[in-house]
Amino acid sequence: MLARSGAEESCEEEWAGPRGGWAGRAAGPRSCRAGRALGPRQSPLASAQGGVYRRAASRAGAGPEAAAAPCAGEEPGAGGRAAGGDWGPRRGVPERRRRGRQRLQSRLRAWVRGGSGSARGLRCERAARLLSSPARGCRCCDWVEDGVGRMEILMTVSKFASICTMGANASALEKEIGPEQFPVNEHYFGLVNFGNTCYCNSVLQALYFCRPFREKVLAYKSQPRKKENLLTCLADLFHSIATQKKKVGVIPPKKFITRLRKENELFDNYMQQDAHEFLNYLLNTIADILQEERKQEKQNGRLPNGNIDSENNNNSIPDPTWVHEIFQGTLTNETRCLTCETISSKDEDFLDLSVDVEQNTSITHCLRGFSNTETLCSEYKYYCEECRSKQEAHKRMKVKKLPMILALHLKRFKYMDQLHRYTKLSYRVVFPLELRLFNTSGDATNPDRMYDLVAVVVHCGSGPNRGHYIAIVKSHDFWLLFDDDIVEKIDAQAIEEFYGLTSDISKNSESGYILFYQSRD
Structure with missing residues (x-):
């Protein structure tokens, strides 16, 4: 304290x-x-x-x-x-x-x-x-x-x-950045907290400063007006921030919060929610909305570019949306039979990766652990098609397709049987400003892709249902901290304060929870 x-x-x-x-x-x-x-x-x-x-x-x-x-x-x-x-x-x-x-x-x-x-x-x-x-x-x-x-x-x-x-916070931020260094056509606005909505505010700020995502949402706003949904409310919020006359200030995301609580009863209360669950729900909901709109356009016989669709694609797989283009990657699940050495693989798509955390490690170590080889034996033996029987096997997960924006979720909440509840793992996990993945498969496309850290959602507190969320984002050449309606400029060295704690005694910490890495190409 x-x-x-x-x-x-x-x-x-x-x-x-x-x-x-x-x-x-x-x-x-x-x-x-x-x-x-x-x-x-x-x-x-x-x-x-x-x-x-x-x-x-x-x-x-x-x-x-x-x-x-x-x-x-x-x-x-x-x-x-x-x-x-x-x-x-x-x-x-x-x-x-x-x-x-x-x-x-x-x-x-x-x-x-x-x-x-x-x-x-x-x-x-x-x-x-x-x-x-x-x-x-x-x-x-x-x-x-x-x-x-x-x-x-x-x-x-x-x-x-x-x-x-x-007024005081805004003027101080403008003075700290300086009129000459202030980016053109950029706005830094805090979001009002409507009763434990920091989980939502922090994720929205992180997504806003993921530039490819922001550009797609603003482009969606310019399309003909559609029936109100979560995406239209998000587009209105982003457009409101991007078109403000002032450079800094505070905006109440009341319309978006109201729609969110209306569509999902999980968020229809004043309780603290999990930021990762909200991120998953938001991205999947936006993808569903876009796919449904495209389906309606095909049923009407007209594609978004104005061409007539003469093919019947009612039973086809939904086309990927710009959400998938930005966040979706592909994992390959490789299983090798230890008897006949046959390797079978199965691909799985993901919008974010959830990795386990260990004390005094780095995000690279966590990703290597994610792809560690697992032995399937005893009652968990693998059924080999070549041997036509259950055999011992080695199984591992590797990244086959790297996304444009890599969202990494650090699994900091662990269920404790003796306590009958979840507790926070405040382990110190270093996340660098630059990242390269080493757990890629042999046939991965562009395996040497480099990533830059653009945003971090930080959890402050001791458990999933208590505490607070803030966001740290990179805008041009400097870093900003968004704490609901408060916006502050911070040094890049200050990010080290959000790695976690080196001691396991105290579980109350400010530690990185969701990391957003954007590829350079």
């Missing part, structure tokens, strides 16, 4: 002091606004409804006497009928939530803007911590009735903090 600075402690004292800070006043039994408005014995819901109905009567045209007194047949403090006999707006708890949010935002705005420079960032961070704390946050927001409302507040604070710090 990082030690708190004096500035942060002073922020905490100012914000959460027993009398001076608003959190202390709100938590007090007598000075709480809700307590003064509702009284100690009166029902919050009944009081709120009664007040709303009386205001509704006033708006309906009743005189000041009718607005000040309960309606006919209504007990004081109870929810009666508005003028004319109709029920007033049923607001109650939602109304109090809305007003509470407004009060909270105004107080946060005044307090956060009272700081300057780093103090402002510390105040935003402290405000978010206080609201997310079970001990203080619930008392500060005692008008929040359920977890959903509390999550809405946390999201509101996160968005507000982004707005408060956006």
Whole structure:
């Protein structure tokens, strides 16, 4: 745990002091606004409804006497009928939530803007911590009735903090890069977190800076408008970033997140999700959408280039899409019978490679381990077609076709039987800025292809369902760190901090989880 600075402690004292800070006043039994408005014995819901109905009567045209007194047949403090006999707006708890949010935002705005420079960032961070704390946050927001409302507040604070710090963060990034070194037609925008959506934000940032993928998505945006799907929402997001007038800033990917949660119930919650699972789902979904659109075009008898398709290809294998052109590689599974020495091979396509990790190793070592020879014996013997019986055999996997962009997934989460849960392997695994694969097959095409590291999705924390995700990307000749709405320029040497830990004692680490290597040719 990082030690708190004096500035942060002073922020905490100012914000959460027993009398001076608003959190202390709100938590007090007598000075709480809700307590003064509702009284100690009166029902919050009944009081709120009664007040709303009386205001509704006033708006309906009743005189000041009718607005000040309960309606006919209504007990004081109870929810009666508005003028004319109709029920007033049923607001109650939602109304109090809305007003509470407004009060909270105004107080946060005044307090956060009272700081300057780093103090402002510390105040935003402290405000978010206080609201997310079970001990203080619930008392500060005692008008929040359920977890959903509390999550809405946390999201509101996160968005507000982004707005408060956006100008300072953006100007600092522009100054650090410099106007002369700032790439032409390039934009660096953070993404707002909509409640544990860092797994999504980090992968989207990594994909955005995989230039071949970005260009294809933006080209898809320029095509005739189609029915809304996950790809159209992604294209709108990328287009929004690429066409911004400002060079740096923050964008809320609300449309994409909403569509993602609508299409897959796995992501339809505020829980932390696995970034690798999201990457797999996104790439496969985009490929399915493109194949389905091409199928519809063939059924209509017209190809994308305007030619008429006279062949009946309903039963043919789906054509590869630009997702496959960018990310798809081919593995060959070689099996050699130890009796007759016959070698059989079977090809398998992949969009990313998942490799096991070991302590104090490198990604090259992990790839060699991926292609290590495995002996099939005992109950796992291999059925040889030549021998027509089960025989002992050697089996190994090698890369036959190298993709344009190589996505490597480091298997850092391991299921522990004694704990009955997954735990994180924070092993130190070095991933170089340049990579060449040595586990290629003999008939591989272009086996000497060189790769450059362009993006890394980093997991921060101790387990798959907790922690945080950030992204490190290379843009032109420098590196950037994307932490949701925060964008910072970092040195290339700082990447070493995300290799992992040399000690197995602590499992809480910031370690590379998904690596994106782009070929030079």
